[in-house]
Structure formats: structure tokens, C-alpha cells
Amino acid sequence: MKISVKNLNKHFLQGKNTINVLNDVNLEIKSGEIIALLGKSGSGKTTMLSMLAGLDRPDQGSIIVDDQDLTKLSEEALCEYRAKKLGIVFQQFHLIPHLTAFENVLLSFEINGHEDKETAMKWLEMVGLKDRADHYPAMLSGGEQQRVAIARALSFGPPVLLADEPTGNLDVETGKSIIDILFKMVREKKITMILVTHDDELAAKADRIVRLIGGKCHS
Numbered sequence: 116m117k118i119s120v121k122n123l124n125k126h127f128l129q130g131k132n133t134i135n136v137l138n139d140v141n142l143e144i145k146s147g148e149i150i151a152l153l154g155k156s157g158s159g160k161t162t163m164l165s166m167l168a169g170l171d172r173p174d175q176g177s178i179i180v181d182d183q184d185l186t187k188l189s190e191e192a193l194c195e196y197r198a199k200k201l202g203i204v205f206q207q208f209h210l211i212p213h214l215t216a217f218e219n220v221l222l223s224f225e226i227n228g229h230e231d232k233e234t235a236m237k238w239l240e241m242v243g244l245k246d247r248a249d250h251y252p253a254m255l256s257g258g259e260q261q262r263v264a265i266a267r268a269l270s271f272g273p274p275v276l277l278a279d280e281p282t283g284n285l286d287v288e289t290g291k292s293i294i295d296i297l298f299k300m301v302r303e304k305k306i307t308m309i310l311v312t313h314d315d316e317l318a319a320k321a322d323r324i325v326r327l328i329g330g331k332c333h334s
């Protein structure tokens with residue numbers, strides 16, 4: 116699914132100061148492309164992901180996802196967009212603590228109104244955690260929790276994945292194995308991915324590196 120960001124502007128007020136975080140951002144992302152979004156702390160990476168997820172609205176500009184302008188959608192339509200089209204993986208995993216690994220994966224199907232237990236289990240198997248299906252997040256290591264989160268984000272077949280520093284909470288070796296799994300899945304399924312990272316080595320695996328500098332995207 117292709118994404119076209121046009122003249123995107125977003126400011127925040129901090130006391131009496133106005134911060135122009137996104138300043139006429141333009142970005143074209145091809146269907147199935149993997150973009151690494153880099154930028155120093157405070158440059159607006161998370162703000163940009165929030166806009167792409169429809170969790171926050173820009174002051175101006177458009178975000179066209181397959182001919183649909185997210186900035187024009189109602190809150191209800193944005194919820195549906197997220198449920199059907201978007202997988203999200205966060206730095207802090209964000210698994211539901213009182214659900215097992217399997218139930219966490221199944222959740223993304225339930226939100227979409229259909230329970231596909233077979234596919235949910237298949238995805239746990241693909242991330243190497245079939246034998247941990249009945250375990251709760253607290254019983255899993257950080258790397259295992261992130262693998263569950265990847266299975267949850269991708270199992271229902273979203274065309275777009277947003278990943279916000281998915282290895283930020285993991286040691287280097289575990290982080291590398293998570294990235295290998297993530298890239299393998301995303302490339303196999305031809306998913307469009309925007310990956311926020313501070314890690315140059317990781318970013319080099321993407322199809323294209325985009326840097327946020329001074330509120331603009333440079334690639």
C-alpha cells in the first residue's frame with residue numbers, strides 16, 4: 116500500500132513557545148517499501164508516526180493512504196483504518212499482561228470482528244513461540260515479548276506496519292534477531308514499513324533512509 120505525505124505541518128505549544136515540529140514535510144512511500152526514519156531526539160519521528168497512524172491530526176497537509184486522505188477521516192473511520200490496515204510495534208511491546216501470548220495475537224483478529232485461531236497460532240509458530248502460546252507476558256523475556264508483539268501486529272494481514280524503535284529495549288544480540296524476523300516477515304508479505312530507529316546499522320537494512328531534520332524529510 117503506498118503512502119503519500121504532502122505539505123504536512125504540525126506545531127506544539129510549550130508554554131509561550133511554538134515548536135514547528137513538522138514543517139512542510141513531503142514524503143512518497145512506495146507499496147512494499149521499507150523506510151528507516153532517522154533523526155535526533157526531538158526531531159519529530161514519533162509525531163510523524165502518530166500522524167501516519169491517525170492518532171494525531173496535522174495543522175495542514177494531507178496523508179494519502181491508497182487514495183484515502185487520513186486527515187479528512189472521522190475518528191470512527193480512523194479507528195477502522197487502524198484496525199484493518201495498520202500493524203504497530205512499539206519499543207515497550209505493549210502486550211496485554213492478563214492475556215496469554217496466544218490471546219494477545221488473537222486480539223488483533225477480535226478487533227476486526229473475526230476470530231482466526233489457526234492463523235494466530237501459525238504466526239506464533241513463525242516467530243518461534245508455538246510452545247510458549249499459553250504463557251503470560253511476564254513469563255516471557257523481552258525478546259520473546261517483542262516476537263509476540265510482531266505476530267500480533269502482522270497476523271491479521273495489514274498492508275502497513277509502523278515500528279517505533281522496536282529493538283530499543285533489547286540487548287544488541289536479541290535486537291538483531293528481532294530485526295531479522297521483522298524484515299523477513301515484512302518482505303515476504305510485501306508490507307510497507309516505516310521503522311523509526313536511532314541505529315544506523317539497522318537503518319542500512321531498509322530500502323531507503325529518510326532523515327527528519329529541521330522539520331523536513333531528507334532522503
Ligand SMILES: Nc1ncnc2c1ncn2[C@@H]1O[C@H](COP(=O)(O)OP(=O)(O)OP(=O)(O)O)[C@@H](O)[C@H]1O
Binds near residue numbers: 154155156161
Ligand atoms: N503533545 C505535545 N505537546 C507539546 N510538545 C510536544 C508534544 N508532543 C511532542 N512534542 C514536542 O515535539 C518535539 C518532537 O517530539 P517527538 O516525540 O516527535 O520527537 P522524536 O524525534 O520522536 O524524539 P525521540 O527520538 O526522543 O523519541 C519535541 O520537542 C517534543 O517535546
